[in-house]
Amino acid sequence: MPEAIDAIDRRILRALQRNGRMSNVELANEVGLSPSPCLRRVRLLEESGVIDQYVAVLNGPRIGLGLTVFVRVWFKTQDAEITQQFAETVRKFPEVVECYLTTGECDAIMRVVTADLHAYWRFQADHLTRIPSVQSVKTDVPMETIKRSYELPLL
Amino acid sequence: MPEAIDAIDRRILRALQRNGRMSNVELANEVGLSPSPCLRRVRLLEESGVIDQYVAVLNGPRIGLGLTVFVRVWFKTQDAEITQQFAETVRKFPEVVECYLTTGECDAIMRVVTADLHAYWRFQADHLTRIPSVQSVKTDVPMETIKRSYELPLL
DNA sequence: GATGAAAGCTTGTCCTA
DNA sequence: TAGGACAAGCTTTCATC
Numbered sequence: 001m002p003e004a005i006d007a008i009d010r011r012i013l014r015a016l017q018r019n020g021r022m023s024n025v026e027l028a029n030e031v032g033l034s035p036s037p038c039l040r041r042v043r044l045l046e047e048s049g050v051i052d053q054y055v056a057v058l059n060g061p062r063i064g065l066g067l068t069v070f071v072r073v074w075f076k077t078q079d080a081e082i083t084q085q086f087a088e089t090v091r092k093f094p095e096v097v098e099c100y101l102t103t104g105e106c107d108a109i110m111r112v113v114t115a116d117l118h119a120y121w122r123f124q125a126d127h128l129t130r131i132p133s134v135q136s137v138k139t140d141v142p143m144e145t146i147k148r149s150y151e152l153p154l155l
Numbered sequence: 156m157p158e159a160i161d162a163i164d165r166r167i168l169r170a171l172q173r174n175g176r177m178s179n180v181e182l183a184n185e186v187g188l189s190p191s192p193c194l195r196r197v198r199l200l201e202e203s204g205v206i207d208q209y210v211a212v213l214n215g216p217r218i219g220l221g222l223t224v225f226v227r228v229w230f231k232t233q234d235a236e237i238t239q240q241f242a243e244t245v246r247k248f249p250e251v252v253e254c255y256l257t258t259g260e261c262d263a264i265m266r267v268v269t270a271d272l273h274a275y276w277r278f279q280a281d282h283l284t285r286i287p288s289v290q291s292v293k294t295d296v297p298m299e300t301i302k303r304s305y306e307l308p309l310l
Numbered sequence: 311g312a313t314g315a316a317a318g319c320t321t322g323t324c325c326t327a
Numbered sequence: 328t329a330g331g332a333c334a335a336g337c338t339t340t341c342a343t344c
Contacts (some may be wrong), residue, residue, distance in 0.1 A: 005218060013211070013213060013218070016210075016211035017210055017211050017213065018208075018210070019208070019209060019210075020175050020176060020208075020209040020210045020211040021175060021176055021209035023337085023338065023339090024338070024339065024340090025337080025338060025339085033311075033312090034311070034312055034313080035312095035338080035339075035340090036311075036312070036313080036339095036340075036341080037311050037312075039339070039340070040311090040340095048217070049214050049217055050213060050214055050217045050218060051211050051212070051213060051214070052212045052213060052214045053173075053174070053175075053211075053212050053305075054174060054175040054176035054209065054210070054211050054212070055171075055172055055173070055174075055175045055209070055210060055212055055305040055306075056168070056171035056172050056175040056206050056208075056209050057206070057207045057208050057209070057210055057305070058168060058172065058205060058206060058207060058307050059204050059205055059206070059207045060307055062203070062204055062205045063160060063168070063205060063307065063309065064310070065307050065308065070225070070264055072295065086301075087301045087302075090301055090302060091301065091302050094306075094308035095308050096302060097302075097303075097304045097305075097306070097307070097308075098302060098303050098304070099300075099301040099302040099303075100297030100298070100299065100300055100301060101297070101298050101299040101301060102295050102296055102297055102298055103296060103298050104294070104295055104296060105293070105295065106295060108301070109225055109295050109297065110302075113307055113308060114308075138260070139259070140227065140257050140259055140260065140261060140264050141257055141258060141259060142255030142256070142257055142264065143255070143256050143257055143258050144255065144256040145254075145255055146241075146242040146245055146246065146254040146255060146256060146263070147242075147245060147246050147251060147252070147253060147254045147265075148252075148253050148254075149252045149253070150208075150210040150212070150252075151210075151249075151252070152213050152215055152218065152220050152252070152268055153220065153249035153250050153252075153268060153269075154218065155219070178318090178319060178320085179319070179320065179321085180318085180319060180320085188330070188331090189330070189331050189332080190319085190320075190321085190331095191320095191321075191322085191323095191330075191331065191332080191333095192329065192330045192331075193330095194320070194321065195321095195329085195330090198321095
């Protein structure tokens with residue numbers, strides 16, 4: 001199933017990372033193929049899981065979601081059951097758009113999106129720190145964006 | 156320019172966050188409009204900047220980019236010029252897919268994507284810590300994904 | 311990988327509520 | 328002010344080379 005990805009596939013992926021809605025005809029021109037083989041390659045990339053999904057990226061501030069907070073979480077214990085319970089709870093919070101278990105200093109990291117600091121604070125006080133497995137949290141609040149890209153650094 | 160977003164717009168946004176490549180006909184069915192007014196709304200959402208862009212999300216591990224690292228950065232000084240220089244350098248590194256200036260404990264946070272720990276280490280030793288403004292860094296390495304969503308929590 | 315043809319989609323115009 | 332119908336021109340997609 002993992003057929004090799006060649007130079008043309010990489011051009012397809014680069015183009016679709018920048019504009020996931022470009023037409024197949026436009027894409028074919030850009031990568032130097034005719035539409036049929038281009039579409040065949042795109043479908044293969046989708047079916048083999050190289051392309052995970054296509055998404056519209058929304059402008060948070062324009063829809064009243066102006067704040068992103070990175071949260072580091074420490075658990076009471078690293079116990080598998082506790083961790084499982086944490087995972088299940090966190091998946092249900094729409095504000096938590098990403099969450100990972102980590103090894104090292106803290107036990108989990110997450111990205112939380114809310115309207116503003118006040119809304120974040122309510123989320124933290126009312127939901128996050130009430131999860132029984134959570135011992136403590138620390139937050140880092142982005143004040144200015146230097147870079148935000150949805151393109152993976154293809155070789 | 157900020158015309159109000161109504162319930163139908165929110166349905167459109169929800170659908171396009173999940174599948175940014177769905178056809179307008181399919182979208183129109185899903186939100187309960189005929190294709191013309193649906194397309195008109197989508198174009199307005201694009202032009203007004205509510206929809207920022209459409210992207211294909213790739214599966215990192217499937218293309219040899221298996222590691223994401225969250226990096227906290229401390230500067231030597233918070234001087235505007237130093238910060239500017241840091242921003243310009245960081246924007247040029249394709250491994251750095253996100254970077255924000257923060258207030259609080261550290262000075263910047265970034266997300267770095269590489270093939271593996273070894274490649275990350277090379278990036279840190281050869282590039283990141285050689286930026287003159289960087290005093291020190293700390294990393295958090297996700298070991299397991301609990302949640303990763305590209306959907307903002309629309310009300 | 312290219313061609314060509316059928317089916318379906320996008321998108322503009324005009325009409326209606 | 329906003330949705331719907333319709334038609335022209337493109338795109339997608341598949342069989343065939």
